[in-house]
Amino acid sequence: MMYGGYTGRFLTVDLGTGEFGELPLSDELAENYLGGRGFIAKLLYDRLPRGIDPLGPENEIIFATGPATGTMIPTASRIAVGVKSPLTGTISASYMGGHFGPELKYAGWDGVIITGVSPKPVMLVIDDDKVELRDAAALWGKDTQTAQSLMTDELGSDFRTGAIGSGGENLVPFANFLHVQHAAGRGGPGAVFGSKKLKAVAIRGTGGIRVAPAPAEYIAGCKELHDIIMENPVRPAFRWAGTTGMLPVVNEAVGLPWRNHQDDKVPDVSSIHNEEIAKYVKQYEACSGCNVICGSVVEFERNGKQYRSERIEHESVWALGPDCDILDLPALFEANLECDLVGIDTMTAGSTIAWAMEMTQRGLLSKEETDGLDFTWGNADVLVPAIRKMAARDGFGAILALGSRGAARAIGRGEEYAMQVKGLDMAAYAARGFTGMGLSYATTGRGADHNKAFTVAAEFLGVLGDYDRYTMEGKPELVKRMQDSTAIIDSLIMCMFTVDLGITVDLYARCANLPTGMSITADDVYTIGERINTVERLFNIEEGFTRADDTLPQRLQKEGAPSDPGGHTCPVDDVMDEYYEQRQWDADGVPTATLLQRLGL
Amino acid sequence: MHYITFDKEKCVYCEMCSGVCSLSKLGQIKPSAACIKIARDTAQSFGQLSCVVCDMSHERACIDACPVEALSYDEQTGVVRFDAGLCTMCESCLDACPNVGIDRESERIMICDLCDGDPLCVKWCPEGALSWEGRS
Numbered sequence: 242m243m244y245g246g247y248t249g250r251f252l253t254v255d256l257g258t259g260e261f262g263e264l265p266l267s268d269e270l271a272e273n274y275l276g277g278r279g280f281i282a283k284l285l286y287d288r289l290p291r292g293i294d295p296l297g298p299e300n301e302i303i304f305a306t307g308p309a310t311g312t313m314i315p316t317a318s319r320i321a322v323g324v325k326s327p328l329t330g331t332i333s334a335s336y337m338g339g340h341f342g343p344e345l346k347y348a349g350w351d352g353v354i355i356t357g358v359s360p361k362p363v364m365l366v367i368d369d370d371k372v373e374l375r376d377a378a379a380l381w382g383k384d385t386q387t388a389q390s391l392m393t394d395e396l397g398s399d400f401r402t403g404a405i406g407s408g409g410e411n412l413v414p415f416a417n418f419l420h421v422q423h424a425a426g427r428g429g430p431g432a433v434f435g436s437k438k439l440k441a442v443a444i445r446g447t448g449g450i451r452v453a454p455a456p457a458e459y460i461a462g463c464k465e466l467h468d469i470i471m472e473n474p475v476r477p478a479f480r481w482a483g484t485t486g487m488l489p490v491v492n493e494a495v496g497l498p499w500r501n502h503q504d505d506k507v508p509d510v511s512s513i514h515n516e517e518i519a520k521y522v523k524q525y526e527a528c529s530g531c532n533v534i535c536g537s538v539v540e541f542e543r544n545g546k547q548y549r550s551e552r553i554e555h556e557s558v559w560a561l562g563p564d565c566d567i568l569d570l571p572a573l574f575e576a577n578l579e580c581d582l583v584g585i586d587t588m589t590a591g592s593t594i595a596w597a598m599e600m601t602q603r604g605l606l607s608k609e610e611t612d613g614l615d616f617t618w619g620n621a622d623v624l625v626p627a628i629r630k631m632a633a634r635d636g637f638g639a640i641l642a643l644g645s646r647g648a649a650r651a652i653g654r655g656e657e658y659a660m661q662v663k664g665l666d667m668a669a670y671a672a673r674g675f676t677g678m679g680l681s682y683a684t685t686g687r688g689a690d691h692n693k694a695f696t697v698a699a700e701f702l703g704v705l706g707d708y709d710r711y712t713m714e715g716k717p718e719l720v721k722r723m724q725d726s727t728a729i730i731d732s733l734i735m736c737m738f739t740v741d742l743g744i745t746v747d748l749y750a751r752c753a754n755l756p757t758g759m760s761i762t763a764d765d766v767y768t769i770g771e772r773i774n775t776v777e778r779l780f781n782i783e784e785g786f787t788r789a790d791d792t793l794p795q796r797l798q799k800e801g802a803p804s805d806p807g808g809h810t811c812p813v814d815d816v817m818d819e820y821y822e823q824r825q826w827d828a829d830g831v832p833t834a835t836l837l838q839r840l841g842l
Numbered sequence: 843m844h845y846i847t848f849d850k851e852k853c854v855y856c857e858m859c860s861g862v863c864s865l866s867k868l869g870q871i872k873p874s875a876a877c878i879k880i881a882r883d884t885a886q887s888f889g890q891l892s893c894v895v896c897d898m899s900h901e902r903a904c905i906d907a908c909p910v911e912a913l914s915y916d917e918q919t920g921v922v923r924f925d926a927g928l929c930t931m932c933e934s935c936l937d938a939c940p941n942v943g944i945d946r947e948s949e950r951i952m953i954c955d956l957c958d959g960d961p962l963c964v965k966w967c968p969e970g971a972l973s974w975e976g977r978s
Binding site for chain 1: 869
């Protein structure tokens, strides 16, 4: 590996045989795919046979860092976890912050490729070059936080830890993997861990990362980037409220889905306003090398019990809250923590409960079918029992554990109320209020993901231009461009917040060049991003996905939100041809030969 | 005489101090070998943070422990200096003081030297948890 920032090798782990190995990282892979999500796209596309069962032995788990990870580039703490998703059947990469990604780099590895199935529960321990699989019988069955605490007791406090909970063990297709309470996240990687009997991963890295320039030059270059963020006028809001600052603003703008997207405005969000959330904050927490510092720890009480937890995030407070018309903050904190303990995605969990509530509202779901659980709008007391039943796949929980679309298909009704794309439930930005988000939900590889082209920045926050929120005009180009630039953020890997904090595309190029010594331009950023999106598309096409999957629920395409006097809709089907043209995909959504040639595929 | 002070209420565990220190001293980003490290009490969730760095108390436990004068006190700047040429890597200094670090790769004892009067860790701390104070 001729470039700085990388360690130059992936660790390979065969859980079936217990063998470890090394996969050297080629210069070419780094140049064409950069890292993180790019590596995952290329590796999974090349390595996985087509049509495999995501929970079968042939699926792989790929941890991937990027060249910026752990190198003092601002916010570059993140690590990607890639799998063929058991929820969607698409390729999927999930991300988490904290200290796990940098630690893997310090241990000397750009990533880890995990194959096979272990005969019994194991924990993977990476102690620099010393790698071992330890028996995890004592961890199996433990919640994510208890498991990590036991790992620290066994290994020592200088190991970074991550684990799945009962959700992953029980193969819930939206189970996640948590490092402390940082979750990777959506798309169900935790279930793939569970299918492989891999309960946990611990890392200690005592080595270093070399960067291309001399230290003084590198430090000065990083300081410039840090100062751009520190001096950005939006930074104090992130510092104080984290992601939760967006909620009241978006709601006021009729952009926050309510009651399973039946409307896009909550009548009164005062009880879950970020100022209310802030009252519970005890301390602030940063990820490694981050000066945004959006994290914090809350302490709260519910039903006489005291809790201490990471502060709830915007998407979680929305999915478990307004989407279910639940506006009881301690109940949302408790449900959020419960999701983290059992290790399931808060967003899919919340959205699936919201689906059950709409089904109940419409008389399509009876209490007999739900094991007596009361899915009436606003019933805060149903959250924790429903989450536990999902993670345990117990009774009606086994239905809910399929996600909203899977649940509808299992009971044979209500798929029109499943607010999802490709099986991944939608997020807290109303498609009808931000049509770019709608088009992004419809076209992103793994379904309704809000972080693959966060067009709200351009349609509402005024950060990336001044687009009309409601019209579809110009959105195919905007979404395509942002999907491509975001692929680079996900590959470096930096945090999405940097988009809102003054890091422009030419600066992402600088973030790539500074540690590596590459000379990537802003144009190259888009080209690499396009390549990554195209390879992900090829993966999905070969898995049988078609144009019919690139759509939104009809409710959002046909009916306006009652609170929107303009009655706007998000008719993504009408602009799909234009989006495909932008992408150089044919009318069926298949990448053209011209495109593949241009990208060297 | 100057030393680094740490405000545990302000620290957010970003570990930028360790990153920039190691890069400056060792030419690579290597927090585990930095002269300054942040430790977390893992007995509680999101437990108390503490800072491991030379407190310049100059009880000179590290110097006294060194059998070969590889460590010496610099009267002019008030910091402990390390001479790699004399060091035998006996690691007696590590046993003598918890604030002494080591980079085994380069066989170097790591003790804060205040970056010759302009500590990078203080400059890089985004929350002002680290400061640089005089002490009479």
